Amino acid sequence: MxxxxxxxxxxxxxxxxxxxxxxxxxxxxxxxxxxxxxxxxxxxxxxxxxxxxxxxxxxxxxxxxxxxxxxxxxxxxxxxxxxxxxxxxxxxxxxxxxxSSQGRLLLAVLAAIASFERDLIRERTTEGRKRAMAEGKRFGRKPKLTDFQRKEALKRRAAGETLAEIANTYAVNVSMISRLSRKSTDR
CATH class of the missing domain: 3.40.50.1390 (Resolvase, N-terminal catalytic domain)
Known part of the structure; x- marks a missing residue:
């Protein structure tokens, strides 16, 4: 010891x-x-x-x-x-x-309070998220491309333009245009 x-x-x-x-x-x-x-x-x-x-x-x-x-x-x-x-x-x-037994008891009580507090925070966060979603709020980053730009990019891809050319036009990564193309073919 x-x-x-x-x-x-x-x-x-x-x-x-x-x-x-x-x-x-x-x-x-x-x-x-x-x-x-x-x-x-x-x-x-x-x-x-x-x-x-x-x-x-x-x-x-x-x-x-x-x-x-x-x-x-x-x-x-x-x-x-x-x-x-x-x-x-x-x-x-x-x-x-x-x-000491008193010290162990105090720590057990504090740990229980901290756990209770975490649970309350989680519940409030979940309720707030549900309320916001019901009000039509979106979570996460805003899309880099508008709906119009996504449709236009798909049309350009269908017309034979390369992923790089389309991506450069919208100042996005090639992978974003590639994902758009894959999503449209998956439907």
């Missing part, structure tokens, strides 16, 4: 010293350090820490925001730590300690 610390500051001007001292006091034998914004998904030292985790290890941070910026990200990282058979502890947030 090892105690692994993770220290992070957002800018080059900030210092890791205070975090490193607190992590050493908490028994961290290895400390992964980085100077990178928590918003960035690519945090190499955090990735190394996650790969080094073994069953029985404890990951320690000075505060929750050092590990992640959003609730969802924090819960995902803590779940990954748990999946590796390790525990998580935040020195500045004593309730976030998966080595």
């Amino acid at each position: 090892a105690v692994l610390g993770y220290a992070r500051v957002s800018t080059r001007d900030q210092h890791l010293t205070g975090q490193i001292e607190a992590l050493k006091e908490a028994g961290a034998t290895t400390i992964y350090r980085e100077k990178v914004s928590g918003v960035r998904a690519d945090r190499p030292q955090l990735a190394k820490l996650m790969l080094a985790l073994q069953a029985g290890d404890v990951v320690v941070v000075t505060k929750l925001d050092r590990l992640g910026r959003s609730t969802r990200e924090l819960l995902d990282l803590i779940e990954q730590i748990g999946s590796a058979g390790a525990a998580f502890r935040s020195l500045g947030d004593p309730l976030f300690d998966t080595t």
